[in-house]
Amino acid sequence: MLELLDSGFVLGQLRSGVTTAIFLFLIASGLSLIFGVLRIINFAHGSLYMIGAYIAWDTTARLPGYGVSFWASVLVAACVVAVLGAVVERCLLRFVYRREEHYQLLFTYALVLIFSDAAKILWGTEAHSVSRPHGLAGSVELGGVRFPTYELVILAIGSMVVIVLWLSLNRTGYGRIIRAAALDREMLGALGTDVSSLYTTMFMAASFLAGLSGALITPIRSVVPGMDVEIIVDAFIVVVIGGLGSLWGTLLGSLVYGMVLAFGIVIFPRFSIFAAFALMALVLIIRPWGLLGRPIR
Amino acid sequence: MTGLLELDDIHTAYGTSLVLFGVSLEICRGECVCLLGRNGVGKTTTMRSIMGLTPPYKGRVRWKGEDVTGSHPHRMARRGIGFVPEDRRIFSELSVWENLDVAQRSAKRPGPWTIEAVYALFPKLRELSKRPGGVLSGGEQQMLTIARTLVGNPELLLLDEPSEGLAPVVVESLLAQVKRLKAEGLTILLAEQGLDFSLALADRAYVLQKGSVRFSGPAGELRENVELRDNLLAL
Ligand SMILES: Nc1ncnc2c1ncn2[C@@H]1O[C@H](COP(=O)(O)OP(=O)(O)OP(=O)(O)O)[C@@H](O)[C@H]1O
Ligand SMILES: [Mg+2]
Numbered sequence: 001m002l003e004l005l006d007s008g009f010v011l012g013q014l015r016s017g018v019t020t021a022i023f024l025f026l027i028a029s030g031l032s033l034i035f036g037v038l039r040i041i042n043f044a045h046g047s048l049y050m051i052g053a054y055i056a057w058d059t060t061a062r063l064p065g066y067g068v069s070f071w072a073s074v075l076v077a078a079c080v081v082a083v084l085g086a087v088v089e090r091c092l093l094r095f096v097y098r099r100e101e102h103y104q105l106l107f108t109y110a111l112v113l114i115f116s117d118a119a120k121i122l123w124g125t126e127a128h129s130v131s132r133p134h135g136l137a138g139s140v141e142l143g144g145v146r147f148p149t150y151e152l153v154i155l156a157i158g159s160m161v162v163i164v165l166w167l168s169l170n171r172t173g174y175g176r177i178i179r180a181a182a183l184d185r186e187m188l189g190a191l192g193t194d195v196s197s198l199y200t201t202m203f204m205a206a207s208f209l210a211g212l213s214g215a216l217i218t219p220i221r222s223v224v225p226g227m228d229v230e231i232i233v234d235a236f237i238v239v240v241i242g243g244l245g246s247l248w249g250t251l252l253g254s255l256v257y258g259m260v261l262a263f264g265i266v267i268f269p270r271f272s273i274f275a276a277f278a279l280m281a282l283v284l285i286i287r288p289w290g291l292l293g294r295p296i297r
Numbered sequence: 298m299t300g301l302l303e304l305d306d307i308h309t310a311y312g313t314s315l316v317l318f319g320v321s322l323e324i325c326r327g328e329c330v331c332l333l334g335r336n337g338v339g340k341t342t343t344m345r346s347i348m349g350l351t352p353p354y355k356g357r358v359r360w361k362g363e364d365v366t367g368s369h370p371h372r373m374a375r376r377g378i379g380f381v382p383e384d385r386r387i388f389s390e391l392s393v394w395e396n397l398d399v400a401q402r403s404a405k406r407p408g409p410w411t412i413e414a415v416y417a418l419f420p421k422l423r424e425l426s427k428r429p430g431g432v433l434s435g436g437e438q439q440m441l442t443i444a445r446t447l448v449g450n451p452e453l454l455l456l457d458e459p460s461e462g463l464a465p466v467v468v469e470s471l472l473a474q475v476k477r478l479k480a481e482g483l484t485i486l487l488a489e490q491g492l493d494f495s496l497a498l499a500d501r502a503y504v505l506q507k508g509s510v511r512f513s514g515p516a517g518e519l520r521e522n523v524e525l526r527d528n529l530l531a532l
Contacts, residue, residue, distance in 0.1 A: 173399075176398055176399050177399050177402060179390065179395075180391060183388045183389060186370075187388070189370040190350060190370045190382075191399070191403040191404060191445070192400075192403035192404035193399075194371045
């Protein structure tokens with residue numbers, strides 16, 4: 001634990017914690033948004049992230065001129081996943097909104113299995129990797145710590161997503177309608193909003209974020225089967241800590257969890273995930289609705 | 298007078314519990330019609346049937362002569378039916394202004410009822426415009442729920458028990474405001490348990506008993522004929 005006295009080491013762990021937190025936020029915010037508005041817990045959200053990663057890998061490999069092609073494939077992946085999300089919502093999820101929660105959970109879990117097998121059939125079972133885009137392969141030195149340039153770009157993109165999400169929810173007319181839908185969908189419908197098309201749009205936006213984060217992570221982590229389940233577990237820990245349905249809660253939960261993973265390695269070298277679970281259990285006992293969430297009436 | 302809304306023998310149920318057994322009524326443009334009846338006879342259910350929130354399983358709902366049975370609530374709202382629910386259903390975490398803005402954007406029916414115009418009708422709401430809807434008093438929430446429906450510029454207003462749970466002074470001022478709406482030519486269907494509020498406004502009345510219409514006629518008849526009134530509205 002003496003490493004904690006070394007400021008370079010601390011900064012390095014801080015850096016890795018923040019990067020982890022950004023990806024967690026991109027995933028968990030979609031999960032949280034879907035729960036907040038559609039009142040459905042979507043296990044398949046991690047699958048959309050995985051599919052985003054596969055599509056990004058696949059498109060990058062096909063497109064000529066690496067560098068431009070990486071960013072093009074990130075965009076392609078996010079958009080394809082957004083459309084896939086919309087199709088899933090329209091054709092499948094729509095029919096389970098009125099069912100009991102355990103049925104919905106089973107249903108979205110079935111989607112996880114289907115997507116995971118489909119990905120194996122389409123892209124095989126071996127691990128794939130994507131190299132960092134040109135110009136972003138190096139690193140920048142700040143305060144004695146080397147920050148990989150790509151991670152700085154991720155930081156910028158992540159911060160932008162936070163700001164755009166907050167502004168759209170709180171400062172636009174459509175955002176106000178979304179917040180109203182989270183509070184009372186029947187009343188909103190009686191006032192004239194087509195709530196079912198709003199749901200599709202929400203699901204599409206959340207899927208876009210999932211696809212985006214899946215694509216963006218490819219230069220950092222390899223694309224493998226199982227990444228869907230791994231991320232969804234992490235995302236659930238985040239929303240449990242932060243509070244399901246709260247944007248700031250999701251951000252706080254992502255940062256806390258990212259830091260616990262980064263520094264937990266030092267304190268419990270072989271059990272950093274244990275620290276996260278312990279934290280989640282603690283939050284569940286003290287504030288079952290999460291740090292910034294609200295009790296559900 | 299032309300028929301604006303017509304219910305033709307509607308039967309409505311919540312799952313397997315049957316609530317309306319053949320309700321028929323007609324509302325003409327510019328009229329204020331009241332729907333009377335004791336606790337649990339189906340006044341709210343009649344309004345939910347009209348709105349498409351709980352569509353009737355039998356019978357027809359006609360709007361300006363067109364069969365609209367089973368339409369989604371948002372379509373009914375855009376056609377010009379405004380529903381003011383008895384439990385008010387304010388978006389509690391949205392401010393007063395946001396509640397109104399959401400309603401205006403939802404209905405997409407521009408007209409004389411702008412947010413400014415409802416603030417003029419209910420000046421209190423202007424003072425409260427930045428407050429979250431959830432912290433308002435009962436009377437303020439009642440004003441907000443009416444205002445929220447008005448900004449959708451409805452042609453027919455379904456007012457469900459507006460006076461419920463309000464202090465007498467508040468009811469008084471609310472009555473004056475609804476009278477103004479009526480004077481401006483808005484068509485209103487008003488559900489009430491009590492007679493005071495409704496008979497002060499209504500041109501005609503329907504009395505429901507156990508899910509069907511037991512009386513229909515001019516409101517004046519109920520005002521004057523005590524025996525009839527007691528007979529219909531007693532337990
Ligand atoms: N969601 C529901 N599910 C099942 N039964 C319901 C539901 N809502 C109302 N009911 C039943 O339907 C009947 C009619 O209810 P409704 O709310 O239409 O009456 P009401 O005339 O509006 O009464 P009140 O004066 O109390 O508002 C009641 O017996 C009630 O118990
Ligand atoms: Mg009622």
